[in-house]
Amino acid sequence: MDATFADRSRNELGDFLRSRRERLTPRAAGLPAGRRRRTPGLRREEVAELAGIGVDWYIRLEQGRSVSPSVTTVDALARALRLSKVEHAHLRALTRNPGRRAFVRESVPEAIRRVVESLNQPAYVTGRRWDVLVWNKAAEEVFAFSRLPEEDRNILIIILTKPATRRVFGVGWNEQARRVVAQFRATHDLWADDPAFVELLARLHRESPEFTTWWKAHDIRAAVSGRKQMTHPKKGLLRFEHASFQASDDPALRLIIYTPV
Incomplete structure (x- = not known):
């Protein structure tokens, strides 16, 4: 793996740790508030003490320097930072993220x-980068994927940069958009060094001011089922329950199904 790309991947780990540290108050961590703090959240030495690790070693982690923590250390950091189950799993994935081949757009098996x-x-x-790879007639009637150029057939591009999508979701757009950003973050951080992901991220920063703000928060969410309400320009008000399923043929492939409510 190229050194520059490896540094970018480690920086995602450091940025994630820093974002979780800065959001955690001393009170929530079970520490006395003490004197007024110039910066939000916990200090690095407080996190290190809570996790039972060396301060210098923790600083190396946040700075994105080449450090490989054990599973025990990762679990201790998760407890110290009061991470959720999803965030804990993400931290584990970041610390064991191996070198990979360059990203290649997936192919969907005929079956x-x-x-x-x-x-x-x-x-x-969808694929690992959230590109829309295959869809059926019913999805075309709602989302009109075929009217988009291939480079725009990506869930993040569609939701975050297309004014028509914002109109379709109406007042619910903000929540939908923030949700997909947090879900995508979990995948992106493991591929932050790949040119295809770098290109996608650069476009989202360029074309969506909201994305840039939300990205800095480094929120992580798991993909879960739920409900969506849309106002389609031709079909009117639509309500769906949606669920996603991982393909056994290729774990990067996810099947998303919408059921009318």
């Missing part, structure tokens, strides 16, 4: 393609 096309409700398949 999965036929399943998607056979469904009556809207369904589509």
Whole structure:
């Protein structure tokens, strides 16, 4: 792996630790508030003490320097920083993130393609970078993927940079957009060194001011089922329950199905 790309990957780990440290108050961590603090959250030495590790060693982690913490240390940091289960899993993934081949846009097996096309409700398949790879007729009627150029067939691009999508979600757009940013962050941090992800991130920063603000928060969310409400320009008010499923053929592929409510 190129040294520059490796540094970028380690920086995601440091940025994640710093963001969690700065959001945690002394009171929440079980520490006395003490004197007035010039910076938000805990100090580095407080996190190190709570986790039972050396201050210099923790600083190296936050600075993105080449350090490989053990599983025990990672778990201790998760407890010290009061991480959620999703955040804890993300920290573990970041610390064991191996070198990889360059990202290549996925191919969808014919069997999965036929399943998607056979469904009556809207369904589509996305890849690791959240590119929309395959969709059925019902999804086309709602999302009109075929009208977009291939480079725009990406869930983040569609939600964050397309004015039409903002109109469709109305007052619910903000919550939907923040949710996908936090979900994508969990994948991005493991591929932060890859040119395809670097390019996508640069475009989102360039075309979506909200994205830049939310990205700095470094929020992490798991992909979960839920409900969406949209006002379609032709179909009017639409309400769906949605769920996603990981493909056994390729874990990077996710099938998303919308069921009308």
